[in-house]
Every structure is written in C-alpha cells, then in structure tokens.
Amino acid sequence: MPSSRKPFPFHIIVFLAPAVIIYTLFMIYPLLDSLRLSMFTADAGGQEVFVGLQNYQRLFTDPLWQPRILGALRNNFVFFGIHMLVQNPLALFLATLLSSRFIRGRTIYRSLIFTPSVLSIVLIAFIWRLILSPIFGKALFAPLGITLPPLLGEPATALPTLGLISVWQWVGVPMMLFVAALIGIPDELVEASRVDGATGWDVFWRIKLPLILPTVGIVGVLTFVGNFNAFDLIYTSQTALANPAFATDLLGTLFYRTFFGFQLQLGSPTMGATVAGVMFLIILLGVMIYLFTWQRRLLKNAVEM
Amino acid sequence: MKKVLLVLFVLTILLTGVTQAQDTVQLVIESWRNDDLTIWEDTILPVFEAQYPNIDVVFSPTAPTEYNAALNAKLEGGTAGDLITCRPFDVSLGLFDAGYLASLNDLAGMENFGDVAKSAWITDDGSDVFCVPMASVIHGFIYNADIFAELGLEEPTTVSEFYAVLDAIKASGMYTPLVMGTNDQWEAATMGYQNIGPNYWKGEEGRLGLIDGTAKYNEGGFLQAFEALAAWQPYLGDGYQAQTYADSQNAFTLGLGAIYPAGSWDISVFRANADFELGAFKPPVPDGQEDCYISDHTDIAMGMNAGTEHPEEAQTFLTWMTSPEFATLYSNALPGFFSLSNAQIEIDDPIAAEFVGWRNECASTIRSSYQILSRGEPNNETDLWAASANVLNLAQTPQEAADTVQSGLEQWYEPQMGS
Numbered sequence A: 001m002p003s004s005r006k007p008f009p010f011h012i013i014v015f016l017a018p019a020v021i022i023y024t025l026f027m028i029y030p031l032l033d034s035l036r037l038s039m040f041t042a043d044a045g046g047q048e049v050f051v052g053l054q055n056y057q058r059l060f061t062d063p064l065w066q067p068r069i070l071g072a073l074r075n076n077f078v079f080f081g082i083h084m085l086v087q088n089p090l091a092l093f094l095a096t097l098l099s100s101r102f103i104r105g106r107t108i109y110r111s112l113i114f115t116p117s118v119l120s121i122v123l124i125a126f127i128w129r130l131i132l133s134p135i136f137g138k139a140l141f142a143p144l145g146i147t148l149p150p151l152l153g154e155p156a157t158a159l160p161t162l163g164l165i166s167v168w169q170w171v172g173v174p175m176m177l178f179v180a181a182l183i184g185i186p187d188e189l190v191e192a193s194r195v196d197g198a199t200g201w202d203v204f205w206r207i208k209l210p211l212i213l214p215t216v217g218i219v220g221v222l223t224f225v226g227n228f229n230a231f232d233l234i235y236t237s238q239t240a241l242a243n244p245a246f247a248t249d250l251l252g253t254l255f256y257r258t259f260f261g262f263q264l265q266l267g268s269p270t271m272g273a274t275v276a277g278v279m280f281l282i283i284l285l286g287v288m289i290y291l292f293t294w295q296r297r298l299l300k301n302a303v304e305m
Numbered sequence B: 001m002k003k004v005l006l007v008l009f010v011l012t013i014l015l016t017g018v019t020q021a022q023d024t025v026q027l028v029i030e031s032w033r034n035d036d037l038t039i040w041e042d043t044i045l046p047v048f049e050a051q052y053p054n055i056d057v058v059f060s061p062t063a064p065t066e067y068n069a070a071l072n073a074k075l076e077g078g079t080a081g082d083l084i085t086c087r088p089f090d091v092s093l094g095l096f097d098a099g100y101l102a103s104l105n106d107l108a109g110m111e112n113f114g115d116v117a118k119s120a121w122i123t124d125d126g127s128d129v130f131c132v133p134m135a136s137v138i139h140g141f142i143y144n145a146d147i148f149a150e151l152g153l154e155e156p157t158t159v160s161e162f163y164a165v166l167d168a169i170k171a172s173g174m175y176t177p178l179v180m181g182t183n184d185q186w187e188a189a190t191m192g193y194q195n196i197g198p199n200y201w202k203g204e205e206g207r208l209g210l211i212d213g214t215a216k217y218n219e220g221g222f223l224q225a226f227e228a229l230a231a232w233q234p235y236l237g238d239g240y241q242a243q244t245y246a247d248s249q250n251a252f253t254l255g256l257g258a259i260y261p262a263g264s265w266d267i268s269v270f271r272a273n274a275d276f277e278l279g280a281f282k283p284p285v286p287d288g289q290e291d292c293y294i295s296d297h298t299d300i301a302m303g304m305n306a307g308t309e310h311p312e313e314a315q316t317f318l319t320w321m322t323s324p325e326f327a328t329l330y331s332n333a334l335p336g337f338f339s340l341s342n343a344q345i346e347i348d349d350p351i352a353a354e355f356v357g358w359r360n361e362c363a364s365t366i367r368s369s370y371q372i373l374s375r376g377e378p379n380n381e382t383d384l385w386a387a388s389a390n391v392l393n394l395a396q397t398p399q400e401a402a403d404t405v406q407s408g409l410e411q412w413y414e415p416q417m418g419s
Helices: A010-037 A054-061 A066-098 A106-118 A121-132 A136-144 A155-170 A172-183 A187-195 A200-211 A213-228 A232-238 A251-260 A269-304 B002-023 B034-051 B064-077 B090-097 B115-121 B145-151 B159-172 B186-201 B204-212 B220-230 B245-253 B266-273 B311-321 B324-333 B350-361 B380-392 B398-410
Strands: A040-042 A048-050 B025-031 B055-061 B083-086 B132-144 B176-178 B257-263 B278-281 B293-304 B363-365
Touching: A010 A269, A040 A269, A054 A066, A054 A269, A066 A106, A066 A155, A066 A172, A066 A213, A066 A251, A066 A269, A106 A155, A106 A172, A121 A136, A121 A155, A121 A232, A155 A172, A155 A232, A172 A213, A187 A200, A200 A213, A213 A269, A232 A251, A251 A269, A251 B064, B025 B034, B025 B064, B025 B311, B034 B055, B034 B266, B034 B311, B034 B324, B055 B311, B064 B083, B064 B090, B083 B090, B083 B311, B090 B115, B090 B293, B115 B132, B115 B293, B132 B145, B132 B186, B132 B266, B132 B311, B132 B324, B132 B350, B145 B159, B145 B257, B145 B278, B159 B176, B159 B257, B186 B204, B186 B220, B186 B245, B186 B257, B186 B293, B186 B380, B204 B220, B204 B363, B220 B380, B220 B398, B245 B257, B245 B266, B257 B266, B266 B278, B266 B350, B278 B350, B293 B311, B293 B350, B311 B324, B380 B398
Parallel strands: B025 B055, B025 B083, B176 B257, B293 B363
Antiparallel strands: A040 A048, B083 B293, B132 B257, B132 B278, B132 B293
C-alpha cells in the first residue's frame, strides 16, 4: 500500500465555520456568560462580587424567593402536563384522522388547525382575553344563556385556562409532525396486517404508533423545552406579575420580573441569571433523560431490526 | 443620461436631508404616559417647537407597568432618550444615585417650585434636585350623574352614606355599583386602598408614622383601610377578578356602572369618551370624623439623562417646562394632572377643578409606600398591590393581608424591625 497521506480536509472547516461561529457567538457564549453572572452579586457600589453558589442557595431557601421559585416550578410542571396530556394526544388523534385517505378536505382542516400557530401571540392573548372578559365576554355569551366565571381571574382556573389557550394555539405543530410521520408509513404494512385480520384499532396501536415513536419522542422533547421556556402568553395575558396572586407564574415570568424588575421593584441581573440558570439546568436534565433513555432504546431497536 | 440625472436628483435629496438633520436637534422623551401621546404630539410640543424651531422633541412612551424596567435597561445600554419622565421618590433617586440623571440645581426656572413640590425629586440631604416637578394626581370617585339622577341619589360624604348609595344602586339591579377590577392589582391598591386610606390613617400623620416606625400596617388606620376596602367586594361587577384597568375604564364609559374609584388622570379619558354627565365626590370620611384627608400624590416630573448628547437643548426644554405657560398648557390639556408650579393656573374642566378644590377642604398626603419604604425587598408598593387584590378576591382577610405587608416591611426596614 502506498502511504500517501490524505490532505487535511480544509473544506470541512469551511463548511462548518459559519454554523459554529454563529452558534458559539450567539448561543454558547451568552449561555456561559449568563451562568457566570449567576455566581456573582452586585455590592453597594454596583461592583460584581463572586459569591459561588450562594445565589442558588438564596433562591431556594430565602423566605422571599422560595415560594416564588417553587410556585413557578410547580406551575411550569402543570403547564407542561396540560400540554402532554391534552395537546399531544389531541394532535395525534387529529393527525390520524387527517392522514386517512377517506376524509374529504383534509388539507383544508390541516391548514385551519395549523393557522393559530402562525398568529402573533399578542393577538392570541388579546382575543382570548376579550372572549373571556367579564365585560365583553358577557355580551358574547349572554345570548347563549351562559354566564362565564372569571376564568382568568380565579387562581384555581387561570393556569389551566391559559394552558388550554396555548394548546389551542400550538396543537397544529405536533399534528403536522405526526401527519408527516404517518404518511411515511408504507401502505404495504397496513394492507398486510389488514389481510391478516387486524382491525383499524389494531393497526393503529400495533403498526402505526410503534413506527412513529421517534416522532412522539421528538414532540415530547419539543413540548418540554417549549413549555419550560414559556413566557409570552402569560406575559401578554396576565402581565409580568402573573395574576392572580402569582397563580400563573412560570419560570419565564419569574425570570423577567427578577432580571428586569417590575413597577417600583428594580431588576437584579445576577438573581435573574440565577433563575435562568435553574431553567437551563431543568431543560438540560429533561433533554438528557430523553437522549439517554428514549432515543437510545429507539437506536437499539433500529439496530436489532 | 436620464439615469445620471436620476442619480443626481436622488443624491441632492439625500444630501439636503442630511444637512437639515444637522440643523435641528432631536430630543426624545421617555415616559410611561402612553395615554397622553396625542396630547404631547398635538398640543404641547408644537408650542415649544414654534418657539425653538431648531429643537425637535419626540414623545416616546412605554406601557406604565413596563416603564421602569425598560428605562433601566435602556439607561444601562446607553440608548435611553434625552429627557426622562421621573417617577416620584425612590425610583428616580436610585437613577440619580446611579449617575443616570443629571443634577438640575442650576437650571433656570427651578425657583418656580416650592419645597413640597420638589420633595419627591430631591436627595435625602436636600443637596441635589434632579427632576422638574410636573404634576400631582388626586384620588376620589367619579360617578355617572345620569344614573344618580335616574335613581335619585346624592353625593355621599360619610362612609355610611357611601354604602347607602351603593346599596341603592345594587338594589336597582341595573348597574354595577362600583367599577373596579382586581386583575391588574395596582388598580385595587391605588384606586382602592390609597384612595380611601388617608381618611383612616390621618394622612401625613400615619404615613410619617410608618417611616419613623411608630405606625404599622397591621394595626390602627392602615388595618381599618384594608377592612374598608374589603367591604367593597359585594359591590364590584361580575367577574371583577378578571377585570383589567382598561376593562374598568370601558365599563364606566359605556355606562354599565355608576361609581368609578378614580385617579384624577382618568378625567381626560372619560371627557373624551363618555357621553353622559360626570360628577365627582371626595373619599367619604368615617362617620363622626371631622377632618378629611386626600391623596394628592406628587406623581410625575421630568429629568435629564446625564448621558445625553444634547444637554443644552435638553435644559432649554426643561426650563420651558418650569414656565407658567407650560403649567397652564399642561394642566388644561390633561385635566387631572395638577401642576405643581407656584404660578396661579385657571383650570377650565369643572371636574378637574372640583378635584383640585379638595386641596382647600382637606389635608393632602401622598401614597404611603412611595417615600423610602419602597427601597428594599420585598417592595412595599408591590406588596400593597397583592394585599389589596387578595382582600377583594377573598383570598386573604384584611388582618392577614395587613400582616403580610407589615412582615414584608419588617424584613428590611430598620425602624420597623424588632418591634
């Protein structure tokens, strides 16, 4: 064998460079700097002083911070739970219906269901606030003989209501992903199982669902990341104070109030970075669990097949 | 050839544009008063710009609840406007201490303001004043006079008369007695608690008592004010828990409700939109009490960004703001914002004139949480918002709400500690 050393593959660097540079500059560097900032505190003169993990300790033990961060965490899991239990099964159900060849006008339904997710969140929040408003909503529902309770004003109902509004807006996205996966299933598989006497129910649970499991996993992770970064709907509908009485406070709104301040309360960049650090760790943990359990199992199955 | 001419033509237009821009200096005003945008652009600024054609002033407001946060971010980033609308007391003092607001000790025209007017924008030792006082706002109640006439009601002066009126409106079943919501929290605290409170805590006496540690939120007048606020709950409209400030303004303007707990700044909104007769009465006094107290809150002022590129032009504008001309223009363009200038000003709007007339009948005070008490964490003002909303939402009893506010204050404020 003639030992001719291959030339260094410079083209790889050239092709990788734009993505690596942009990603490092705008994602990795700010992330690391934010984590650095969370280990500092500002002294009386405005100078940053290194305090290690004291900010995190303060966030979880200080009587002022503890109820806020625990409340935001709890609400965030409820918010995530609503999406996992309502949005994703609903999306799967709709996708199964709308990928069927026997439903007429399915592209129209798909477009209609997808439409809310391209609307501005400000518009969504405004319209729903109007519909549920005690002043305008009253006029809207009075002809139907319905008196609407103040859904967005009661601590018990505000968060589930906002969760369902968010589901209404976003259900089209996982639906489209599921539709794409379902359409990709070869007809032979379905037909063969039909010949073997499988009912429609069997076909869905034994053939289709196992084949789109990778998509189910991706949708789950996207929901997780999206929900723990959620902020805009709560902010536009309930303000940064997460009314009523912090009942709709998510990590995102807590971060906003802490970092930027609110009304007379001034913001604290270091404590804000600490809240952001907690958000980052939670999301990192969730994504790791996904990568090391769900995706690894899928890969193993794929190899065995 | 045609192309060359076209290019030359475009170039000339661009160049003249540039030279013109060099002649006029643009000043940007940061403000939270987005309700007033058209009044500044159409009424106030043209008068100034006519006198100083080389200065172009732009009014650039942010939503009220966002203002402080947005302004801080802009100041830190060096992108804030040249003129900064000042919140009273600690917020602006913090900006001055951080070096973002310029000292205005030497500004021509500052002698047009008395010490009380300047008190909200001066350092604790009185050595530096950093904002030109613009206006105070007064709390009271605005009512729909058509509804009062229809139901044969009269303006209440005492608390028991107030409840009698509310009961009569409620019994009629046609109108919401009190138009107020708790969704935005500040509405409950500002229009509710700080509106009726001074009558219970004896105005300045109670407020200064909190500052020197002799008064507490969970006893005496401050507790009674929470109890009085809690008594409003049966008179609020359906779904008041989800009713925003804008909802309240709309509901009252549409004639759905009879009495609106008001800040005087609401007058201009109702003047523009309501097609019924308006009336006003001051916060009712507890039965048997002789003296009355009103919240006459030094609310708004204008300072100069220390980092402005046009300090001379900004000072020219601020000096103009100290003039009686500005005071008259502003007070009448925005009925309900009462100038703090020493100049005698005629107020044309009868409701606004009635509000400002209460200054002669009652003792004035400012909101209890603004001076000194909002310096620490938890923030006293934000605590009052939550407490007032909770009391009306029946989430806390008045005693529980008052205890929460008091313990918040005791966490960091020395004179209130260890007692």
